Amino acid sequence: MPRSMARLFMVVLGQIALLAGAILIMTPVLYMVSASFMTNDEIFSTRFQILPSNLNWGNYIEVFARFNFMRYLSNSVFVTGAIVFLNLLFSPMIGYSLAKFDYPGKNILMLFILATVMVPFTAILIPLFLIVRGLGWVNTYQGLIVPFAMSAFGVFLMRQFIISVPDDYLDAARIDGAGEFRIYFQIVLPLIQPALITLAIIVFVASWDEFLWVLVATAGDTLRTLPIGLAKFREQYQTRFELMMAGSVIAAAPMVVVFLALQRRFLQGMAGLSGLK
Amino acid sequence: MFGTPQEQSLRHQSFHQRRRGILGNTLEARKKRLGLVFALPAFLFFGAFYLYPLFQTFYVSLFSWGLLDDPKFLGMTNYSRLFTDKEFINSVWVSFLYSFGVVIPIWFIALGLALIFNRTFPGRQAYLTVYYIPAVISLTVWSLIWLLMYNPTFGIFSVAARALGITGLRMLDDPSTAMPAMIILSIWKGTPVYMVIFIAGLRAIPNDYYEAAQIDGANAAQCLLYITLPLLRPVFLYVMVISIIEAFKVFTPMYILTNGGPGSATRVLSMFIFQNGFQYLKMGYASAASVIFLLILLALAIIQFRLLRFQQND
Numbered sequence: 001m002p003r004s005m006a007r008l009f010m011v012v013l014g015q016i017a018l019l020a021g022a023i024l025i026m027t028p029v030l031y032m033v034s035a036s037f038m039t040n041d042e043i044f045s046t047r048f049q050i051l052p053s054n055l056n057w058g059n060y061i062e063v064f065a066r067f068n069f070m071r072y073l074s075n076s077v078f079v080t081g082a083i084v085f086l087n088l089l090f091s092p093m094i095g096y097s098l099a100k101f102d103y104p105g106k107n108i109l110m111l112f113i114l115a116t117v118m119v120p121f122t123a124i125l126i127p128l129f130l131i132v133r134g135l136g137w138v139n140t141y142q143g144l145i146v147p148f149a150m151s152a153f154g155v156f157l158m159r160q161f162i163i164s165v166p167d168d169y170l171d172a173a174r175i176d177g178a179g180e181f182r183i184y185f186q187i188v189l190p191l192i193q194p195a196l197i198t199l200a201i202i203v204f205v206a207s208w209d210e211f212l213w214v215l216v217a218t219a220g221d222t223l224r225t226l227p228i229g230l231a232k233f234r235e236q237y238q239t240r241f242e243l244m245m246a247g248s249v250i251a252a253a254p255m256v257v258v259f260l261a262l263q264r265r266f267l268q269g270m271a272g273l274s275g276l277k
Numbered sequence: 278m279f280g281t282p283q284e285q286s287l288r289h290q291s292f293h294q295r296r297r298g299i300l301g302n303t304l305e306a307r308k309k310r311l312g313l314v315f316a317l318p319a320f321l322f323f324g325a326f327y328l329y330p331l332f333q334t335f336y337v338s339l340f341s342w343g344l345l346d347d348p349k350f351l352g353m354t355n356y357s358r359l360f361t362d363k364e365f366i367n368s369v370w371v372s373f374l375y376s377f378g379v380v381i382p383i384w385f386i387a388l389g390l391a392l393i394f395n396r397t398f399p400g401r402q403a404y405l406t407v408y409y410i411p412a413v414i415s416l417t418v419w420s421l422i423w424l425l426m427y428n429p430t431f432g433i434f435s436v437a438a439r440a441l442g443i444t445g446l447r448m449l450d451d452p453s454t455a456m457p458a459m460i461i462l463s464i465w466k467g468t469p470v471y472m473v474i475f476i477a478g479l480r481a482i483p484n485d486y487y488e489a490a491q492i493d494g495a496n497a498a499q500c501l502l503y504i505t506l507p508l509l510r511p512v513f514l515y516v517m518v519i520s521i522i523e524a525f526k527v528f529t530p531m532y533i534l535t536n537g538g539p540g541s542a543t544r545v546l547s548m549f550i551f552q553n554g555f556q557y558l559k560m561g562y563a564s565a566a567s568v569i570f571l572l573i574l575l576a577l578a579i580i581q582f583r584l585l586r587f588q589q590n591d
Contacts, residue, residue, distance in 0.1 A: 101312025
């Protein structure tokens with residue numbers, strides 16, 4: 001009996017600690033939501049206020065009215081959508097090629113792609129800008145999209161999954177006379193569907209948040225995505241924190257929603273970054 | 278020619294195969310061609326957007342170039358200037374300070390949380406979800422939130438300090454607190470991803486080991502020390518390499534919260550490269566800094582691989 005009491009005590013203690021941790025971790029997020037409903041005076045009141053006295057939906061309306069928020073939002077959706085689409089199109093194709101075929105140059109390609117995982121984006125920022133500038137792509141959608149059409153990590157993730165597709169399936173289809181492209185689209189892709197969802201999530205997370213490249217590769221307002229839009233907003237309206245937070249809630253929401261909806265797959269995907277299952 | 282006609286034709290075929298490589302009409306050659314066709318986009322893409330830029334970085338670093346004028350060849354002058362540039366040396370130092378200030382706590386906290394989440398307890402999935410939330414908040418948004426939290430008038434830190442009788446705490450305006458401010462928000466945001474990676478690593482350890490250890494009378498601490506941690510070594514290596522690269526890449530929080538200041542207290546390498554390249558339009562100088570940046574990360578990666586492989590062998 002005392003032993004089970006001790007265990008119960010431990011469980012309760014553990015729950016209290018976990019709960020405290022959860023509240024601590026969520027504090028900044030909750031503060032953002034709360035501040036997005038406050039008036040400017042409430043935010044600036046030195047008497048620290050946790051909750052707004054009433055829900056000021058007006059902040060959200062003002063965010064859309066005061067700056068090009070709709071534009072940033074649709075730019076973000078379009079650019080991110082296109083990048084996710086291109087990654088889904090190319091990564092499995094290359095992964096398939098690396099996993100199931102043998103040709104001259106394959107090992108070099110593989111080594112090189114692996115090595116690019118280690119290259120920080122900042123280190124090639126300037127030449128990349130020069131290339132995009134040379135192509136006349138500065139301040140265009142293709143300039144924001146094409147440099148992210150593939151990722152080394154995505155290609156490797158696909159390779160790892162496709163390697164586990166049995167060769168027998170592919171050979172059986174070949175014997176039955178299926179064309180190679182048909183094999184790819186009708187056998188390989190359906191078999192790795194879960195991996196494709198994982199890939200889509202990872203690419204979405206990375207591109208929704210891309211900052212430095214958008215900052216460098218856009219000029220003026222028309223092509224800015226949400227992160228840059230928000231940063232510029234902060235420069236323009238230094239003290240309108242309530243609007244900043246309302247905009248932040250809108251910018252953060254899509255990713256949180258995707259995460260909550262696809263939680264398990266999402267976490268698996270993030271853990272999959274380590275190449276572990 | 279010797280041998281039967283059949284042998285001859287076989288020899289003939291293999292000769293052709295060898296000579297014609299990927300051009301023949303055999304299944305092997307067809308498959309080779311096909312593999313290349315599927316890989317072609319990768320050759321083009323990684324060639325154009327990774328390999329070429331890598332060379333280009335080095336090439337441009339040999340010039341003085343303001344983007345709008347003609348490039349002037351300088352040789353290695355940009356590099357010798359960098360090594361005497363106090364701002365650059367400071368940036369390297371600040372990057373190291375920031376990166377290790379962020380990643381070392383992250384390793385411990387993430388591993389600790391992973392060990393907790395590796396057990397079963399009521400509400401585990403719900404807690405995991407909540408603990409992961411900071412990782413899915415956009416970094417720009419995250420930085421803006423902390424801009425509020427660090428505000429000297431109403432920010433939570435200054436308010437708490439005032440409650441404790443310390444007045445005038447200005448986290449972002451004081452060189453001695455600006456860097457810790459950046460580090461705190463980065464640890465907060467960065468930990469969950471590595472926690473999840475550690476959890477996956479812990480899950481991959483077969484239960485048999487623990488069962489066998491239990492039969493031998495090992496306690497929890499011994500299990501952790503002699504089973505879990507050694508078997509987690511590859512995951513450690515991965516987490517170390519990736520977290521350090523990620524930390525060195527940092528840009529957004531500095532851009533939003535401090536713009537590298539106060540003074541140069543938070544001017545990390547990315548900020549240095551961005552400012553020199555795109556604000557002062559010194560393409561060559563910024564490229565030289567990029568090359569050094571790349572070399573630093575390469576050296577760090579090699580050290581880590583050596584370190585962990587050495588441990589594995591002993």
